[in-house]
Amino acid sequence: MIQINNLTFQYPTKEHVFKFPNIHLKEQENLLVLGKSGVGKTTLLHILAGLLQPTQGTVKIDDVSIHSLSHQKLDAFRGQNIGLVFQSNHAVNSLTVLENLQARLFFSKQPVDPKKIDVLLEELGLIQLKKHYINELSQGQLQRLAIALSVIHNPKIILADEPTSSLDDDNCKVVIELLKKKAEQTNANLVVITHDQRVKSLFSNTLTL
Amino acid sequence: MRIWKISLQNIKSKKGYTLVSIFTLALSSMLLLGIQQLKKTFQYQVNNNIEKIDMVVGAKGSPLQLVLSSVLHMDNPTGNILYNDAKKIGESRLIKTAIPISYGDNYKGYKIVGTTKEFASLYNAVLDKGREVNKAMEVVLGHDIAKNLELELGDTFLSSHGLLENDLDVHSEYLTVVGIYKQTNKVIDRLIITDLESIWEVHHHEKEEHHHDDGEHYHKTEHHSEKEITSLLVTFKSPTGLLTMPKRINKNTNMQAALPKYELDKLYEYTGVGFTIISVIAYVIFLVSSLIIFISIYKMIKEQRFYLALFRTYGASNLQLLQIIAYETFTIVSIAFLLGIAMAKGGLYFMFSILNANYQQTRIQDLAITDYLELGSLVFTVVVLSVLLAIYPIVKMNISTTLSHEK
Numbered sequence: 001m002i003q004i005n006n007l008t009f010q011y012p013t014k015e016h017v018f019k020f021p022n023i024h025l026k027e028q029e030n031l032l033v034l035g036k037s038g039v040g041k042t043t044l045l046h047i048l049a050g051l052l053q054p055t056q057g058t059v060k061i062d063d064v065s066i067h068s069l070s071h072q073k074l075d076a077f078r079g080q081n082i083g084l085v086f087q088s089n090h091a092v093n094s095l096t097v098l099e100n101l102q103a104r105l106f107f108s109k110q111p112v113d114p115k116k117i118d119v120l121l122e123e124l125g126l127i128q129l130k131k132h133y134i135n136e137l138s139q140g141q142l143q144r145l146a147i148a149l150s151v152i153h154n155p156k157i158i159l160a161d162e163p164t165s166s167l168d169d170d171n172c173k174v175v176i177e178l179l180k181k182k183a184e185q186t187n188a189n190l191v192v193i194t195h196d197q198r199v200k201s202l203f204s205n206t207l208t209l
Numbered sequence: 210m211r212i213w214k215i216s217l218q219n220i221k222s223k224k225g226y227t228l229v230s231i232f233t234l235a236l237s238s239m240l241l242l243g244i245q246q247l248k249k250t251f252q253y254q255v256n257n258n259i260e261k262i263d264m265v266v267g268a269k270g271s272p273l274q275l276v277l278s279s280v281l282h283m284d285n286p287t288g289n290i291l292y293n294d295a296k297k298i299g300e301s302r303l304i305k306t307a308i309p310i311s312y313g314d315n316y317k318g319y320k321i322v323g324t325t326k327e328f329a330s331l332y333n334a335v336l337d338k339g340r341e342v343n344k345a346m347e348v349v350l351g352h353d354i355a356k357n358l359e360l361e362l363g364d365t366f367l368s369s370h371g372l373l374e375n376d377l378d379v380h381s382e383y384l385t386v387v388g389i390y391k392q393t394n395k396v397i398d399r400l401i402i403t404d405l406e407s408i409w410e411v412h413h414h415e416k417e418e419h420h421h422d423d424g425e426h427y428h429k430t431e432h433h434s435e436k437e438i439t440s441l442l443v444t445f446k447s448p449t450g451l452l453t454m455p456k457r458i459n460k461n462t463n464m465q466a467a468l469p470k471y472e473l474d475k476l477y478e479y480t481g482v483g484f485t486i487i488s489v490i491a492y493v494i495f496l497v498s499s500l501i502i503f504i505s506i507y508k509m510i511k512e513q514r515f516y517l518a519l520f521r522t523y524g525a526s527n528l529q530l531l532q533i534i535a536y537e538t539f540t541i542v543s544i545a546f547l548l549g550i551a552m553a554k555g556g557l558y559f560m561f562s563i564l565n566a567n568y569q570q571t572r573i574q575d576l577a578i579t580d581y582l583e584l585g586s587l588v589f590t591v592v593v594l595s596v597l598l599a600i601y602p603i604v605k606m607n608i609s610t611t612l613s614h615e616k
Contacts, residue, residue: 042613046609046612046613049522051522051608051609051612052609072526075521075524075525075526076524078522078524079522079523079524079525080524082522084522086612090519091519092215092516092519093222093516094215094218094219094221094222094223095215095218099214099215099218103215103520103523104523106211107520107523107524107525107529108523108524109524133222
């Protein structure tokens with residue numbers, strides 16, 4: 001459950017003030033945020049993830065007003081409740097697929113359950129690549145690993161920033177479907193932010209900035 | 210998943226950088242340690258062996274050579290002096306002890322020194338086994354010789370002429386081991402001690418072989434006037450002797466008197482400049498490798514910025530990020546430092562094994578544990594500072610910005 005109210009943001013060195021519409025998402029409700037570059041898509045996503053402090057307004061995830069948490073508590077909250085998918089650079093090159101997932105669970109202080117990891121990798125078609133390093137993976141495989149990293153810890157909200165921009169049409173659809181499926185399985189809200197019009201038809205709930 | 214595993218994987222993923230870092234740091238550690246050890250060995254060698262010898266009297270020539278050959282046993286003697294002349298000097302009331310030494314032979318490169326019973330007391334050498342020399346052709350071995358050549362009481366051997374090991378010029382009389390000294394860590398550990406008679410006898414036999422049947426006593430009386438020694442090691446009763454005797458000997462006799470402390474201080478001054486220069490070079494190298502360490506760490510952290518930011522989004526604390534970097538760096542630095550120690554030791558032993566082929570006298574003085582700790586803590590201070598300096602931007606980093614500016 002996500003509630004965004006009266007949110008504004010201004011970068012310290014810039015005059016422009018971003019104003020964001022109020023957003024209310026019920027449990028398991030998904031949202032696609034569309035917009036051209038420069039309208040503050042990534043800024044909104046980073047505010048939702050608690051990576052940026054808004055100038056005004058509140059973000060509540062499961063009734064927790066995340067920006068009133070202390071630094072450390074916010075870090076811990078983010079680690080446990082939020083799953084992030086980035087456009088690229090989703091994983092650490094010096095670690096294997098398995099080790100990346102282990103690190104994900106370790107840092108959010110969750111038990112590193114090998115069976116859980118195997119089930120997820122199997123589901124995402126990455127199980128044979130378990131012991132492979134990141135640079136041995138293709139773009140599509142990388143994006144699936146990014147999904148695995150964003151859901152392995154059963155987050156309450158999955159935030160995806162341009163998850164499809166570097167993918168071809170087939171992979172684009174596969175990735176969005178997987179994200180939606182995993183969100184449903186873990187009872188999480190899914191928020192996808194993109195300028196990729198291909199994705200539009202795959203969501204019922206759309207917001208254009 | 211453990212933090213050190215992430216660090217190890219990071220190291221593994223950039224082997225080239227790791228190797229270069231290890232090598233430069235190991236090299237500078239090696240130089241710093243090596244120079245310290247060399248200096249210590251040299252100082253020890255000098256100070257420890259001249260302690261009780263105030264003056265050396267020998268044949269005219271270089272005073273430094275006389276000291277090096279008769280006190281440190283590192284050089285060829287300047288020549289011989291007449292035993293009777295030396296004895297006259299020894300009779301002076303300013304002198305506490307005057308110990309004649311005579312040498313010119315070796316066994317497997319170890320110098321055979323003919324002297325009196327007081328010689329051992331110069332080095333506080335006490336018997337480990339057996340007894341002192343009672344008659345000619347008996348020897349007592351220094352600790353290292355007995356150990357290195359595996360000689361025991363009752364063993365016999367033939368000496369060869371000169372100070373270098375050779376098979377061409379071997380004397381025909383057997384020397385018998387009657388005693389072995391305890392270890393002193395001084396030059397006597399590497400000397401073979403016998404009485405003056407043995408040296409004279411061996412050499413008279415060469416000149417007048419037909420006298421052999423008449424025995425040693427005959428030689429003693431017959432050739433007493435011609436008997437020669439290499440030098441006389443003198444200790445004074447008071448500093449007055451030190452001031453007057455050398456001058457008198459140098460002026461009035463055809464012998465020369467040299468003061469070991471004075472000569473070796475002079476030598477030390479010359480070599481000291483060398484040591485200082487090498488030390489400075491070593492520190493410059495150390496400074497450069499510190500800089501390399503810092504730049505490497507800084508670069509490494511900058512390259513890993515994105516991953517460190519990623520870990521932060523996973524919920525990692527700044528302390529955990531610091532741990533990742535610290536484990537990684539300290540692994541590299543520890544390996545490098547240990548390698549440096551090994552290289553310093555290996556290098557010095559190699560160097561000394563070449564040098565000792567000529568003069569089996571020098572032993573490497575091991576550095577005290579505090580010396581290692583000193584350099585170790587210096588290295589680790591540099592590393593800690595580098596890590597802290599380099600990690601500071603990471604602690605302060607804006608995760609949002611870092612993640613937005615993707616590589």
